[in-house]
Amino acid sequence: MPPKINIFGWRLNNGILPVFSNLRRRGIGVQDRCPICRQEEETIMHAFKRCRLASEIWKMDCWGDEWTNAEHECEKRWLSNLSKKGDRNSLEVGLVTCWVIWHNKDIKNKVRRTDEETMAYVRQFMEEYEKAQSRSDVQIIQKSTRWTAPEEGYAKVNFDGALEVDDCVCGIGVVVKDELGKVLRACSNRVTHVRDPIVAEARALYTAMEFSKQLGIQSIIVEGDALELVNQLISEEENLLIIGELIQKAKTLKQCFIQFAATHIKREGNKAATG
Numbered sequence: 001m002p003p004k005i006n007i008f009g010w011r012l013n014n015g016i017l018p019v020f021s022n023l024r025r026r027g028i029g030v031q032d033r034c035p036i037c038r039q040e041e042e043t044i045m046h047a048f049k050r051c052r053l054a055s056e057i058w059k060m061d062c063w064g065d066e067w068t069n070a071e072h073e074c075e076k077r078w079l080s081n082l083s084k085k086g087d088r089n090s091l092e093v094g095l096v097t098c099w100v101i102w103h104n105k106d107i108k109n110k111v112r113r114t115d116e117e118t119m120a121y122v123r124q125f126m127e128e129y130e131k132a133q134s135r136s137d138v139q140i141i142q143k144s145t146r147w148t149a150p151e152e153g154y155a156k157v158n159f160d161g162a163l164e165v166d167d168c169v170c171g172i173g174v175v176v177k178d179e180l181g182k183v184l185r186a187c188s189n190r191v192t193h194v195r196d197p198i199v200a201e202a203r204a205l206y207t208a209m210e211f212s213k214q215l216g217i218q219s220i221i222v223e224g225d226a227l228e229l230v231n232q233l234i235s236e237e238e239n240l241l242i243i244g245e246l247i248q249k250a251k252t253l254k255q256c257f258i259q260f261a262a263t264h265i266k267r268e269g270n271k272a273a274t275g
């Protein structure tokens with residue numbers, strides 16, 4: 001799941017979302033009644049199960065009984081109980097639904113979604129997420145020697161790491177371009193104590209991903225001329241080589257992007273792109 005949903009799920013499951021009952025416990029002076037229905041204290045179980053903003057949703061056909069059964073009145077563990085019973089997919093959909101319910105409560109959000117609109121939004125969210133997942137794979141274009149622009153909505157991030165063998169220093173170049181080929185941002189760096197060309201490339205790759213994350217780019221295509229690295233980035237297997245840790249860190253960063261792909265380009269094209 002995207003990081004924002006994971007973080008939300010963790011807070012929900014641990015009972016630490018800022019519902020009114022939790023705020024009061026922390027000494028923050030708010031009313032305790034639910035701002036939507038004013039029927040009971042706004043606890044997590046009220047907000048996500050009993051409140052009218054939530055209860056009708058769980059009665060829809062797409063949900064199994066376990067979502068409405070009232071056994072898990074405990075503030076915590078609602079989701080973990082469900083995760084033992086339900087399949088992973090239904091749990092993910094449930095979690096996204098809770099997330100949408102939570103944002104539907106937002107007072108700034110004056111026009112609240114109806115139950116049907118909530119579920120339509122959840123379905124759309126899941127569809128887009130799955131689409132993004134399925135495109136998270138490498139397209140190896142070994143013959144490509146010319147830089148090509150990414151499709152609309154994507155930024156292409158070219159990285160290159162080159163060793164200056166004499167003094168164990170590597171130079172790193174990262175260039176971010178949009179769909180028109182316009183340079184959005186670029187960065188370069190020098191790292192010492194690097195002796196292996198693949199390490200230089202791995203450092204460049206990691207820098208490229210960290211840089212893109214900091215720029216807040218949501219959809220990226222990472223491109224480099226180190227074919228092995230590009231393959232490693234999408235491989236499920238753990239890399240035990242010298243660059244294993246860098247690859248693992250880069251893989252973790254993939255989750256920061258809504259859409260992610262990696263491509264290989266021949267050296268000449270990459271040199272032209274990164275300058």
Ligand SMILES: [Zn+2]
Binds near residue numbers: 036046050
């Ligand atoms: Zn309520």
